[in-house]
Every structure is written in C-alpha cells, then in structure tokens.
Amino acid sequence: MKQTTWLTAVVMLAVGFNAGAGIIDLTTAGAVGGPVNGAIFEQSNFELSTGTGVFEPFVRLQSNGTEKGYNTTKNNEEWDTKQGLWTHPIQLSEIPICEGIFYKFELDINESSNQPKLSLDALKIHLADVGDLTGYGSNPDFGTALYDLDAGENNTVLLDYSLATGSGSGDMVACIPISALGTDGSKYVYLYSEFGSYTGSDEGWESSDGFEEWGIITPEPATMFILGLGSVLVRKRR
Numbered sequence: 001m002k003q004t005t006w007l008t009a010v011v012m013l014a015v016g017f018n019a020g021a022g023i024i025d026l027t028t029a030g031a032v033g034g035p036v037n038g039a040i041f042e043q044s045n046f047e048l049s050t051g052t053g054v055f056e057p058f059v060r061l062q063s064n065g066t067e068k069g070y071n072t073t074k075n076n077e078e079w080d081t082k083q084g085l086w087t088h089p090i091q092l093s094e095i096p097i098c099e100g101i102f103y104k105f106e107l108d109i110n111e112s113s114n115q116p117k118l119s120l121d122a123l124k125i126h127l128a129d130v131g132d133l134t135g136y137g138s139n140p141d142f143g144t145a146l147y148d149l150d151a152g153e154n155n156t157v158l159l160d161y162s163l164a165t166g167s168g169s170g171d172m173v174a175c176i177p178i179s180a181l182g183t184d185g186s187k188y189v190y191l192y193s194e195f196g197s198y199t200g201s202d203e204g205w206e207s208s209d210g211f212e213e214w215g216i217i218t219p220e221p222a223t224m225f226i227l228g229l230g231s232v233l234v235r236k237r238r
Contacts, residue, residue, distance in 0.1 A: 022153070023200070026172060027117065027160040037151045038177040040102070045164050045171070055106060055170065057086040057215035059191060065206050068122070070192035071214070073132045082211055089131025093185025096216055102175035105191065106217055109171045110210030111161035118212075119198030119205035120157040123149040123191070125176060131188040142190060147180045156198045158205065 024033035026043040034040040059071035060082040069081030074088050081087055095103045109118050124145035133141050149155050157172070164171050181189075191214055196206040 022155060024155065024157040027158050027163075029163050033157065034175075036149060036155050037147065038180055039147065039149070040175040041157055042173045042175070043159075043163060043171065044106075044173045055108065055215050055217050057108070057213040058088055058090040059215075060084070060086050060211045060213045061193070061195070062211035063207060066194065066196040067207050067212065068192070068194040070136050070190055072134055072190065076134060078134060078136065086213060086215075090189050090216075091131070091185060092127065092181060092183075092187045092189055094216065094218075095189060096218070097178065098175060101178055103178060103181055104216070105174045105176060106170055106215050107159075107172040107174065107212070108164075108215065109159055109161050109195075109212045111207065112209040113162070115204050115206070115208040116161035117203050117205050118159045118161065118195055118207060120149075120159060120172075120193060120195055121197040122194035123147070123157075123174065124193075125181065126190040126192070127181060127184075127187040128190060129187065133188075133190065136190075136192060145192075146182075147176050156200070158198070 024036060024041050025031065026033060026041060029043060029045075031043045032040065033042075059069065061067045061069040061080045062082050063080040067080040069079045070076075071081075071087055072078075072089060074085060075083055076087060077083055092103075095105070098104045107120075111118050125147040126142045126145055128141055128143065130141075133139055136142060145151075149157070159171055161171065193212075193214065195212055198205040
C-alpha cells in the first residue's frame with residue numbers, strides 16, 4: 001500500500017472515532033489520534049524510528065505541576081519557557097513536510113519514572129513577520145492562531161513518557177495541515193503549548209520532572225514517516 005493511501009485510510013478511520021473529539025489517547029506504543037481540527041497526532045519514539053537525522057529543539061518548557069510557554073528569542077523567560085540555545089525563532093521553511101500535506105512537529109517529554117503520564121492541554125501555532133515577538137496573549141502582532149487544538153471544543157492529548165527511552169528519543173509527532181499554516185517560508189513560527197492540567201481520570205497527568213521540548217528532525221528523509229493503522233485511540237471526554 002502506498003504511503004498516501006495508507007495516510008488517507010488512517011484519516012478516514014480516525015474520523016469515525018473523532019466525532020466530538022475530547023481525549024486523544026497516545027498512551028500505547030504507536031497510537032494515532034485525529035484528525036483534530038485537521039491535525040494528526042502519533043505516539044512516536046522518533047529518533048529511534050528514523051535512524052538518521054538530528055532532533056533540533058526550538059522551545060523548551062519546564063515547571064512542576066502545570067507548565068506553558070512558547071518560542072521566541074533565546075532570552076525569553078515568559079511563563080515556563082527556558083532560556084538558552086534550544087529556545088529560538090524558527091521559520092516555516094525550516095519545518096519538515098510529510099506526505100505533502102502536513103508540517104511535522106516533534107515533541108519530547110521528560111517525566112519521572114514513577115509519574116510518567118503527561119497531558120498536552122493546549123497547542124496553538126501562529127505565524128508572524130519577525131522572530132522576536134514577546135507578550136503572548138496581549139501582543140496583537142501574534143495575530144489569530146492558525147492552528148488551535150481547542151478550536152471548537154476543549155481537546156487533550158494524553159502522553160506516556162515510559163514508552164520512550166529517555167531525553168531526545170521522542171514521544172509524539174504532531175502533523176499540522178499545510179492548508180492551515182500556508183506556504184510562505186519566510187514567516188516565523190510561534191508554537192505555544194500547555195501541559196499538566198488534565199484531571200479527568202484517577203491517574204496523575206501533571207508535569208513532574210525535566211523539560212518538555214518541541215523541535216524538528218533534520219535532514220528529513222522523504223520516506224521516514226509512515227502513520228500506522230495499529231490503533232487510533234481517541235475516546236470522548238466523559
């Protein structure tokens with residue numbers, strides 16, 4: 001089966017499970033969820049699965065309990081964003097494309113072994129003409145989010161750090177539609193995310209240890225990413 005046909009099958013299958021989304025459960029190896037507002041989410045130990053390429057973070061967040069932040073210059077300390085080399089501007093032309101219809105963002109979480117679960121509670125992506133904006137939420141230069149996990153209703157992605165092999169090996173791939181972000185490669189990408197707020201089950205979903213980081217893998221082999229049909233695990237919020 002060709003990759004494009006495989007992906008189409010995944011999307012069609014996911015639609016059946018995703019009426020009125022809510023919870024995107026990626027707590028089993030290889031789980032796939034979505035589409036959620038056009039995006040597909042996959043549990044992926046991506047560094048091991050690619051075999052080539054380097055994971056390059058562009059934003060790191062860290063706090064115990066709940067955490068939130070976004071990428072801009074390396075000196076940004078707003079909310080729980082960590083300063084340093086791995087928080088920086090990134091242009092749309094740098095984001096890898098998969099299957100010809102998605103931009104591909106990688107997420108690496110770092111939780112404690114005795115509390116490995118973590119919820120992704122917000123994901124918003126904006127584009128702007130410059131890469132050093134600050135004041136997220138109050139600065140109109142960010143504009144409206146072009147992708148919003150919670151557009152239409154409140155959605156949550158559930159993650160499990162114990163499925164990976166440590167920092168840098170990866171936990172999730174988010175495939176965001178090109179149709180949402182457009183194709184102007186000169187634009188700067190701002191990715192805002194929140195973690196650790198979900199309380200809808202008896203398990204703890206708070207952040208408990210190291211940093212969470214969003215990044216990309218470069219170089220990007222054309223055949224590296226294949227969405228599996230194994231399990232599309234999206235269950236409606238109770």
